[in-house]
Amino acid sequence: MYKLLLRPLFFKFDPESIHHFTFSLIKNLSKVPGVKFIFRSLYVVNDKRLERKLFGLTFKNPVGLAAGFDKNAVLYNELANFGFGFIEIGTVTPKGQPGNPKKRLFRLKSDQGIINRMGFNNEGLEAAIMQLKKNKGQLIIGGNIGKNTSTKPEGYTQDYLECFNALHPYVDYFVLNVSCPNVGSHAKLNDKDYLEELIGAVQEANKAFDKQKPILLKIAPDLNNIQLDEIVDLVNETKLDGVIASNTSTDRSGLKASDAQLEEIGNGGLSGQPIKAKSTGVIKYLSEKSNKSFPIIGVGGIHSAEDALEKLNAGADLLQIYTGFIYEGPGLVKSINKAILDAS
Secondary structure, three states: OHHHHHHHHHOOOOHHHHHHHHHHHHHHHOOOOOHHHHHHHHHOOOOHHHOEEEOOEEEOOOEEEOOOOOOOOOOHHHHHHHOOOEEEEEEEOOEEEOOOOOOOEEEEHHHOEEEEOOOOOEEEHHHHHHHHOOOOOOOEEEEEEOOOOOOOHHHHHHHHHHHHHHHOOOOOEEEEEOOOOOOOOHHHHOOHHHHHHHHHHHHHHHOOOOOOOOEEEEEOOOOOHHHHHHHHHHHHHHOOOEEEEOOOEOOOOOOOOOHHHHHHHOOOEEEEHHHHHHHHHHHHHHHHHOOOOOOEEEEOOOOOHHHHHHHHHHOOOEEEEOHHHHHHOOHHHHHHHHHHHHHO
């Protein structure tokens, strides 16, 4: 029904506007008696064989929703009814910020992709915490954290620490988002020496809590093998809990979209089917080079059960979807989980 009726209707409207409309629709529908049961009966697959135990957490199934969809943690309770094993909220920054000027979200229909330059738009730390206090405990929640755009380089680490300390009681794991191409001063966030400093500071803060939370690093799909070798060394040296591979791409090669269309859209991070192979390649390289010494969450271009299995076979331990969820609808989660069961 989604691909036949809803998607053609939704795709007639501005992507960011329809995103907010869909949020309101799901929120209001979920308040209607019986709708939660209908959603769960349609999309949730309950089977112990789907459980995954990683970095001290037990995931009901390996299919998660990537950060960027529920930035402000306003819909995760309702989205739990669509069969996800975990949901990552954010990216959250200490202060609320509007992000980049609109229009900043674009569909590439012929490529089944999306280009965005949102710029960490979110309502800030306090707003996220207010929403996270409403957690019904239905599934694992990850906290994706970043820096404010206005923060000067010497204050980057403090921004991450502020988010980490405040969100610690409310999320199950953390992701240091240092690979978004849509925020300023991107270069420093990819510097190995700075990453060691940032990871060390966050790990030290983690020790102050009775229960320490897993910390993961989200990396770009555009890294070359030398840079990926550095990531492997970094994760092993700092004993990070895992890596998310990967974020959006700045590469525009091989797209069906015309040069004129791409020029009109401008800069931004590309997600969806066009980055599937690149993301899978990064996962495979990290998995083989590290001899599977750390968990990998695979994300990027998962639009079908086959795409998901390809990521798992490449070395991913868990999966996340975003653009595929928009193009394929909530049935994608169920089809992936059923395919994993069939392959087991």
